[in-house]
Amino acid sequence: MDHEVVRDRFAGTDVLLTGAGSGIGRATALRLVDEGADVFAVDANERGLAATVAAASGPGRVVLHVADVSDEAAVVAAVRGAVSALDKLDGLDFGYYARIRSPLGPAQPEQIAATIAFAASHDASYLTGVDLRVDRGSHI
Numbered sequence: 309m310d311h312e313v314v315r316d317r318f319a320g321t322d323v324l325l326t327g328a329g330s331g332i333g334r335a336t337a338l339r340l341v342d343e344g345a346d347v348f349a350v351d352a353n354e355r356g357l358a359a360t361v362a363a364a365s366g367p368g369r370v371v372l373h374v375a376d377v378s379d380e381a382a383v384v385a386a387v388r389g390a391v392s393a394l395d396k397l398d399g400l401d402f403g404y405y406a407r408i409r410s411p412l413g414p415a416q417p418e419q420i421a422a423t424i425a426f427a428a429s430h431d432a433s434y435l436t437g438v439d440l441r442v443d444r445g446s447h448i
């Protein structure tokens with residue numbers, strides 16, 4: 309499914325993203341990279357991360373990092389690795405909750421990634437304390 313990319317929306321932005329080797333995490337990594345971010349992609353599954361790197365076309369870049377984020381020391385090492393690889397960090401994503409209950413069919417990872425990209429962008433800078441539902445209107 310194609311989504312309109314907001315060109316350069318994340319140019320100069322450095323992000324650490326977990327679960328980036330599959331599903332919503334991969335779709336979010338690819339979306340942010342498409343929009344200019346450099347992504348430090350963390351996952352326990354090295355093959356999944358390699359597939360994410362292979363699918364990324366830029367203009368941002370993906371740096372892969374294999375780690376189990378249930379291990380506190382591994383998380384500290386990942387953050388240090390991200391700062392070292394990217395020079396700075398503008399955003400951290402250590403997981404998110406997706407509630408997708410739609411009679412119209414399940415949301416695709418790319419649809420959730422589009423919402424995450426909006427919520428992480430300056431366009432959402434005055435957005436506070438809300439749940440964003442990605443359910444095609446089944447909860448109104």
Ligand SMILES: NC(=O)c1ccc[n+]([C@@H]2O[C@H](COP(=O)([O-])OP(=O)(O)OC[C@H]3O[C@@H](n4cnc5c(N)ncnc54)[C@H](O)[C@@H]3O)[C@@H](O)[C@H]2O)c1
Nearest residue numbers: 327329330331332333351352353375376377378406407408
């Ligand atoms: N409620 C719903 O309807 C619904 C729908 C979709 C997804 N979700 C939730 O959203 C989340 C992501 O879903 P998804 O479809 O992208 O899942 P996915 O299985 O495709 O991807 C999860 C990724 O996290 C990685 N991972 C798991 N444990 C890890 C750990 N300890 N350290 C590092 N990496 C680890 C896996 O290797 C995998 O690459 C899940 O928690 C899922 O339950 C909920």
